[in-house]
Amino acid sequence: MRAVVQRVSAAFVEVGSRIAGQIGPGLLIFLAIEPADAPEDLEWLASKLISLRLFDDDDGVMNRSILNTGGEILLVSQFTLLASTRKGTRPSWHRAAKPEVALPLFEIFHRRLQDLLGRPIPTGVFGAEMKVQLVNDGPVTLILDSHSRE
Numbered sequence: 792m793r794a795v796v797q798r799v800s801a802a803f804v805e806v807g808s809r810i811a812g813q814i815g816p817g818l819l820i821f822l823a824i825e826p827a828d829a830p831e832d833l834e835w836l837a838s839k840l841i842s843l844r845l846f847d848d849d850d851g852v853m854n855r856s857i858l859n860t861g862g863e864i865l866l867v868s869q870f871t872l873l874a875s876t877r878k879g880t881r882p883s884w885h886r887a888a889k890p891e892v893a894l895p896l897f898e899i900f901h902r903r904l905q906d907l908l909g910r911p912i913p914t915g916v917f918g919a920e921m922k923v924q925l926v927n928d929g930p931v932t933l934i935l936d937s938h939s940r941e
Contacts, residue, residue, distance in 0.1 A: 792822065792823065792824055792825065792828050792832045792833065792836050792896075792900070792936070792937040792938075793822075793823045793825075793872045793873060793934070793935070793936045793937070794820050794821065794822050794823070794836060794840065794872075794934070794935045794936075795820070795821040795869075795872060795932065795933070795934055796818055796819070796820050796821075796840065796843070796845075796932070796933045796934075796935065797818065797819045797820075797925060797927050797930070797931065797932045798817075798818060798845050798846070798927070798928045798929050798930075798931035798932075799814070799816065799817060799818065799819045799865075799925045799926055799927055799928055800815070800816055800926040800927075800928045801813075801814065801815055801816070801925070801926050802814055802817075802819040802865050802923065802924065802925035802926070803865070803923075803924055803925075804865065804867055804913075804914075804915040804916075804921050804922070804923045804924075805921065805922040805923075805924070806915065806916045806919045806920070806921055806922075811913070811914070811915050811916050811919075811921070812865050812866075812867075812913030812914050812915060813865070813913060814862075814863035814864065814865045814913060815862075815863055816860070816862050816863070816928070817857060817860075817862030817863035817864055817865070818840070818845070818857055818862065818863075818864045818865070819864075819865045819867070819923070819925050820840060820864060820865070820866050820867070821867050821868075821869040821872060822866060822867070822868055822869065822872075822897065822900065823868075823869055823870050823871070823872035823873045823887060824868075824870070824887070824888045824892070824893040824896050824897060824900075825873060825886055825887065825888055825938075826888045826889070826892055827938075828888065828896055828937065832937035832938070833896065833899060833900050833903060833937075834903070835937050835940065836900070836935060836937045837900060837903045837904050837907055838907065839935060840857075840864075840904065840935070841856065841857060841858060841904070841907040841908060842856050842858075843856060843857075843933070844856050845857075845931055845933075846859065846860045846862065853931075857908065858908070863912075863913075864904065864908060864912045865912070865913055865914070865915075866900075866901055866904065866912055866913070866914045866915075867914065867915040867921065867923060868893070868897050868914075868915060868917045868918070870884060870887035870888075870893065871884070871887075873886040873887040874886075890917075890918055893917075894917050894918070897917055901914060
């Protein structure tokens with residue numbers, strides 16, 4: 792699993808003319824799933840995301856997690872995070888899991904993240920054409936990969 796995490800002041804995802812998910816201050820997480828992803832990848836990534844200290848404490852040091860701040864999370868599926876650009880100029884998506892594999896894992900990951908956070912987490916619509924708007928706070932943006940544990 793690969794995730795791009797952005798600390799945001801606000802974010803929302805729109806499908807058609809409808810807002811599918813919206814948050815105030817917190818984390819916007821784009822998630823990509825590979826065919827080889829296993830339950831331990833899911834668990835490692837969910838636990839890591841909840842525990843990351845990306846929010847300032849009273850001294851202005853990034854020392855607080857989403858659990859400490861009461862912030863929100865918006866989770867959006869994005870298979871393009873697994874693009875391969877080794878050959879030519881057209882990306883290959885061969886590293887991304889097919890929807891029949893990715894969707895159940897995305898849903899399990901979503902539920903696990905909600906369990907760890909202790910409250911509902913809005914999402915985009917899996918497989919849909921989406922428009923995402925965000926106000927990146929910092930900016931703070933990280934890339935996490937469950938296979939490299941980084």
